[in-house]
Amino acid sequence: MNPFRRFWQTVYRSVFRVGIPKTNLGRAQAMVSSFLLHLHPAKVRRDSLRPTRTFGLGLITLYLFIILVVSGVLLMFHYVPSVERAYDSVRDLSFVVTAGVLLRNCHRWAAHLMVVAIVLHMARVFLMGAYKAPRQFNWGVGVGLFLLTLFLSFTGYLLPWDQLAFWAITVGTSIAAYAPGVGELTRFSLLGGNIVGQASLLRFYVLHVVVLPAAAILMIAVHLYRIRKDGGLAHPDEDQPTVEEGEAPPPQKSYGLMALTESSTPYVGRDPGKEVFAWPHLLIREVLLFVGTFSVVLLLAIFFDAPLEELANPIHPPNPAKAPWYFLALQELVAHSAFLGGVIIPGALVLALILLPYLDRRRVGIGRWFARERWLANGTFLLVLLALAILTVIATFFRGPNWDWVWPWAAGG
Numbered sequence: 001m002n003p004f005r006r007f008w009q010t011v012y013r014s015v016f017r018v019g020i021p022k023t024n025l026g027r028a029q030a031m032v033s034s035f036l037l038h039l040h041p042a043k044v045r046r047d048s049l050r051p052t053r054t055f056g057l058g059l060i061t062l063y064l065f066i067i068l069v070v071s072g073v074l075l076m077f078h079y080v081p082s083v084e085r086a087y088d089s090v091r092d093l094s095f096v097v098t099a100g101v102l103l104r105n106c107h108r109w110a111a112h113l114m115v116v117a118i119v120l121h122m123a124r125v126f127l128m129g130a131y132k133a134p135r136q137f138n139w140g141v142g143v144g145l146f147l148l149t150l151f152l153s154f155t156g157y158l159l160p161w162d163q164l165a166f167w168a169i170t171v172g173t174s175i176a177a178y179a180p181g182v183g184e185l186t187r188f189s190l191l192g193g194n195i196v197g198q199a200s201l202l203r204f205y206v207l208h209v210v211v212l213p214a215a216a217i218l219m220i221a222v223h224l225y226r227i228r229k230d231g232g233l234a235h236p237d238e239d240q241p242t243v244e245e246g247e248a249p250p251p252q253k254s255y256g257l258m259a260l261t262e263s264s265t266p267y268v269g270r271d272p273g274k275e276v277f278a279w280p281h282l283l284i285r286e287v288l289l290f291v292g293t294f295s296v297v298l299l300l301a302i303f304f305d306a307p308l309e310e311l312a313n314p315i316h317p318p319n320p321a322k323a324p325w326y327f328l329a330l331q332e333l334v335a336h337s338a339f340l341g342g343v344i345i346p347g348a349l350v351l352a353l354i355l356l357p358y359l360d361r362r363r364v365g366i367g368r369w370f371a372r373e374r375w376l377a378n379g380t381f382l383l384v385l386l387a388l389a390i391l392t393v394i395a396t397f398f399r400g401p402n403w404d405w406v407w408p409w410a411a412g413g
């Protein structure tokens, strides 16, 4: 063999122990021997690959997070977290830095999309009853990730230091102050004072680029690990009224090649005839989904610029000053009753989400869309989502100066 080719092969094999697999054993080994691929099992259920099973929403959320981390690190090379220079450094991205505007737009649209994707992912998991045993803990990790995502987006909002950022954060943090006992302290600690200023910008920056992403990476790792350990995706076979409520279904005997690679809690009803190798069936879908997700972000970034208003002016509040869109439902509730809307209702919703899998333990309707047996749970969930969506629409379009009702189509409304 040509010495150059031999040298190249030696280097290649030192990195990728298994080449492109051609046998079933090779396909399983490829999964086990690579750091990234070993997150997958060697084989997956054929029906879990159907697009309508998950709509790829968990993966889309993951991909958006990765796009955010990469574009965020690149933005950090230019951004300066100081009240004097933050605004100019963001504006320079549009006019001075090569491809800066594209970078900023990608980061901004990916952040909005991630909030949308995570809500849809959570809804998918809920509607399929996939939070039940053995996935209660992973659902809880998910609730943590959801709150982290909102907080990540919120802390990023202040960084451009324009009017939009300044007043959205002023409103957002004043909502936090309604929490009984700890509210004022939370607001003060978050802002590093009583008003949004240099201390707030630095705190938001450190939270946004170090603390929250680090926490999110750790929790995503736990989340993905638990998906494997909980036996893969929830499946209708897990409907077992005979299994005691809240208990995971009993592990099944493993067989053959799977014994090497399966998750520690194999799912019930494992049938080799209904499984396919993750290489290439799952991998190819994952790659395509990434290409699709990235393309959407890129297209949005090319055609729509992220907003940048005038420089923040602490003595000139816009009227009305609105929170970021994902907190607008909260702002609308607070406008009616600060304590009930700002504390009791959101607190009760988060608590209900965390406790849900420990309260609803009937082993019915798992892994199926809109199972009839789950009409009450699914109906309640959808009603709450609908109510939040209506409140968001009202706050976005029907609220004018002093939070008075306006008709958006009325002249000057």
Ligand code: HEM
Residues within 6 Å of the ligand: 054, 056, 057, 058, 059, 060, 061, 062, 065, 118, 121, 122, 125, 128, 130, 131, 135, 138, 139, 140, 141, 142, 143, 144, 145, 146, 149, 220, 223, 227, 232, 233, 234
């Ligand atoms: C950064 C945020 C998140 C990422 C990256 C993520 C990622 C994923 C992925 C890749 C899956 C595999 C199946 C799928 O694609 O749907 C999954 C499943 C799951 N996720 Fe998430 N997720 C996140 C947030 C959440 C949230 C907010 C919840 C719920 C509160 C949640 C609960 C679950 C549960 C229980 C499963 C197992 C579902 C099943 O077995 O069918 N996740 N997640």
